[in-house]
Amino acid sequence: MCGIFGVITKEDSKFSPALKQGWLDVLFKLSESRGKEAAGLAIKTVESIAVFKKPTAASEMIGSPEYKKIIQQYVTGNHSAIIGHSRLVTNGLQTLHNNNQPVIKDNLVGVHNGIIVNVDNLWQQFSDLARKYEVDTEVILSLIRKFIREKGSIIQAVQTTFGHLEGAASIAVLLADAPYLILTTNTGSLYTCLSKNKDAFVFASENYILKKFAEKSKETFDQEEVKHLPPGIGYLINLNDLKIEEFKLTELQISKMPIEPAKNLEIIDLSLPNGSPEKIDTITQQKSIKGIVQYEIPNLKRCTKCILPETFPGINFDEQGVCNLCRNHQKNQVKGEDALQIFTSKYKNNSGKPDCLVAFSGGRDSSYGLHYIKNILKMNPIAFTYDWGMVTDLARRNQARICAKLGIEHIIVSADIKKKRENIRKNIEAWLKKPDLGMVPLFMAGDKQFFYYANKLMKQNNLKLMVWCENEKLENTKFKTGFCGVYEGNNRWANMPGRQKIKLAFYYAKQFIKNPSYLNASLLDTLFAYLSTYLLSHDYLFLYRYIDWEEQKLTSTLINNYNWETAKDTKTTWRIGDGTAPFYNYIYYTVAGFSENDTFRSNQIREGLISREEALKFVKEENEPRPESLQWYADQLGLDLEKTIKIINSIPKRYKI
Numbered sequence: 001m002c003g004i005f006g007v008i009t010k011e012d013s014k015f016s017p018a019l020k021q022g023w024l025d026v027l028f029k030l031s032e033s034r035g036k037e038a039a040g041l042a043i044k045t046v047e048s049i050a051v052f053k054k055p056t057a058a059s060e061m062i063g064s065p066e067y068k069k070i071i072q073q074y075v076t077g078n079h080s081a082i083i084g085h086s087r088l089v090t091n092g093l094q095t096l097h098n099n100n101q102p103v104i105k106d107n108l109v110g111v112h113n114g115i116i117v118n119v120d121n122l123w124q125q126f127s128d129l130a131r132k133y134e135v136d137t138e139v140i141l142s143l144i145r146k147f148i149r150e151k152g153s154i155i156q157a158v159q160t161t162f163g164h165l166e167g168a169a170s171i172a173v174l175l176a177d178a179p180y181l182i183l184t185t186n187t188g189s190l191y192t193c194l195s196k197n198k199d200a201f202v203f204a205s206e207n208y209i210l211k212k213f214a215e216k217s218k219e220t221f222d223q224e225e226v227k228h229l230p231p232g233i234g235y236l237i238n239l240n241d242l243k244i245e246e247f248k249l250t251e252l253q254i255s256k257m258p259i260e261p262a263k264n265l266e267i268i269d270l271s272l273p274n275g276s277p278e279k280i281d282t283i284t285q286q287k288s289i290k291g292i293v294q295y296e297i298p299n300l301k302r303c304t305k306c307i308l309p310e311t312f313p314g315i316n317f318d319e320q321g322v323c324n325l326c327r328n329h330q331k332n333q334v335k336g337e338d339a340l341q342i343f344t345s346k347y348k349n350n351s352g353k354p355d356c357l358v359a360f361s362g363g364r365d366s367s368y369g370l371h372y373i374k375n376i377l378k379m380n381p382i383a384f385t386y387d388w389g390m391v392t393d394l395a396r397r398n399q400a401r402i403c404a405k406l407g408i409e410h411i412i413v414s415a416d417i418k419k420k421r422e423n424i425r426k427n428i429e430a431w432l433k434k435p436d437l438g439m440v441p442l443f444m445a446g447d448k449q450f451f452y453y454a455n456k457l458m459k460q461n462n463l464k465l466m467v468w469c470e471n472e473k474l475e476n477t478k479f480k481t482g483f484c485g486v487y488e489g490n491n492r493w494a495n496m497p498g499r500q501k502i503k504l505a506f507y508y509a510k511q512f513i514k515n516p517s518y519l520n521a522s523l524l525d526t527l528f529a530y531l532s533t534y535l536l537s538h539d540y541l542f543l544y545r546y547i548d549w550e551e552q553k554l555t556s557t558l559i560n561n562y563n564w565e566t567a568k569d570t571k572t573t574w575r576i577g578d579g580t581a582p583f584y585n586y587i588y589y590t591v592a593g594f595s596e597n598d599t600f601r602s603n604q605i606r607e608g609l610i611s612r613e614e615a616l617k618f619v620k621e622e623n624e625p626r627p628e629s630l631q632w633y634a635d636q637l638g639l640d641l642e643k644t645i646k647i648i649n650s651i652p653k654r655y656k657i
Helices: 018-035 065-074 119-125 137-151 154-164 207-216 337-345 364-375 395-404 417-431 437-447 450-460 499-514 524-533 551-562 579-592 595-605 611-620 627-637 641-650
Strands: 001-007 038-044 048-054 080-087 103-105 108-114 170-175 182-186 191-194 201-205 233-238 244-248 267-271 356-359 382-385 410-414 466-468
Touching: 001 018, 001 170, 001 182, 018 038, 018 080, 018 201, 018 207, 018 410, 038 108, 038 137, 048 065, 080 108, 080 170, 080 395, 103 137, 108 137, 108 244, 119 137, 119 382, 137 154, 137 170, 154 233, 154 244, 191 207, 201 207, 201 410, 207 450, 356 364, 356 450, 364 395, 364 551, 382 395, 382 450, 410 450, 417 437, 417 524, 417 595, 417 641, 437 499, 437 524, 437 579, 450 466, 450 524, 579 595, 579 627, 579 641, 595 611, 627 641
Parallel strands: 048 267, 356 382, 356 466, 382 410
Antiparallel strands: 001 080, 001 201, 038 048, 038 080, 103 108, 108 170, 170 182, 182 233, 191 201, 233 244
16 A cells, blocks of 8 residues: 655665665655655654654655755764655545654654554553554554563564554554664565665565665665565564564564663654644544435336346337347356466466466455455465545455455555546536536546556566456446447447447547537546557456356455455445445436446346346345445545535436436
């Protein structure tokens, strides 16, 4: 999720401050791909631990005069330890200073990549600890300090702490009262490198980041010395001589490195006027949600086999009332688990190194996919998420659960989320001026760069297999291009005949001419998205072409084995990690009388997975508006939800009320 990194140099090292600053700048810039919403660092010298952080992207922070002044003052040519963080916001708003990292608590300074999903329960369980901030990292530091006092051992304190954590955590922690750095992970999202002369030690969240760093610093570091810190392993590093004691998180042990008495250093937060940590109390205000209505859709004529209604674009019915989609349907034939084992065998790496990249939304299909790939296929996947600003907190928590339990490295490529959300808002505001159902997918154009970054990560990690856990047959909607007047075939661009591609291009061009508000700052991003979707190679393994998709089996496996979380405002488990789905489905259902849920359940009927009666019951519940999710969506984009809903509700319906 976030990017963490660090540099330690021995007491007798001769590295110049300018060289160290160069190292930091490289690590900050490389780590920025993992989070652009805040950045910070902590510098430990013989006198103090200085902390500096800002709610800006790392590249902006390191260009600031304050940063340069702090580096000149605190990064000396002799012994020092520096940890840094590039943040993708998960727990705690970045606008509140103490939520950003490094976090200062109980004479510890730490950076954390991941999400602790049981953070509230931990504060209740350990009521003797005082909570000051929103960010989940705080509880890790408080627990470590508590158990250091109780056990007299840093290693046992870390082991005991991780025994209480649920979720993903890769951490680096400096102690103000002992000359050590704690470095550990339960997902494997950490890599380390010792310098050629063994007088400097660096770490980062990704193999590629550290390899690239070593390449740029080849006078001191060797790419071949970049090592993976496996899940469940920790280092206790003596900052004076760089001696490392390795330990396992799951096996309590007596440390061979007793705590050395040391001067209790002052922790100075240079980001604050008075230089000391502050407590910021926050009040969460409950917004009232107005205008959201559940329309009583009339008894539309529906297919007698599936449940698609007469308002579905391009639909027609035969004398028996069966729609053309059912008549033309070809039942899915999975290739089977034996074929999957044979196909994947040539990619498996028996040494334990990563052997495939898996697209990971945090939704049920990809979560089960990771479970299957790791536990059944016995492969070593890296999970990949492209966060374009619409990955929900629920999805992130589920990602943390799965990766922590399976010990899987998770790479999140973070877009410029602020800019992405501004682009979505601009397109929605343009759409609201002249609503057209065919233009709704424009709201989701910003996520399509996933394909570009997936291909890039494959090269960076020298992987040959990309696994996609989408269930194509069941998730195929078709109506989105249907509202553009393109009815035949599959709505995927690659499967469209040339005449349909031309027709679709003309449709969009016409809409842009009719509504010049679409010609806004998002245009280049939208173009990049479509090029990523339609021109780049998508040579992926589709998991559900090989194994049966069983909804009950998927959800029960995830809930029972991983405590996988479902949404509070809907009974469906489909698309609950996608922040855009509640919004566009509200539009489709309100205006056309059906949504993606109707197409999904209809596809299940055609595959013989559920009955028509079951499907009708499901969609009645699943098409209900999701007020909490709609409010979240509006808040992230800066939309006036009440005004937006009012316009949507006033759009002429495709059915008679």
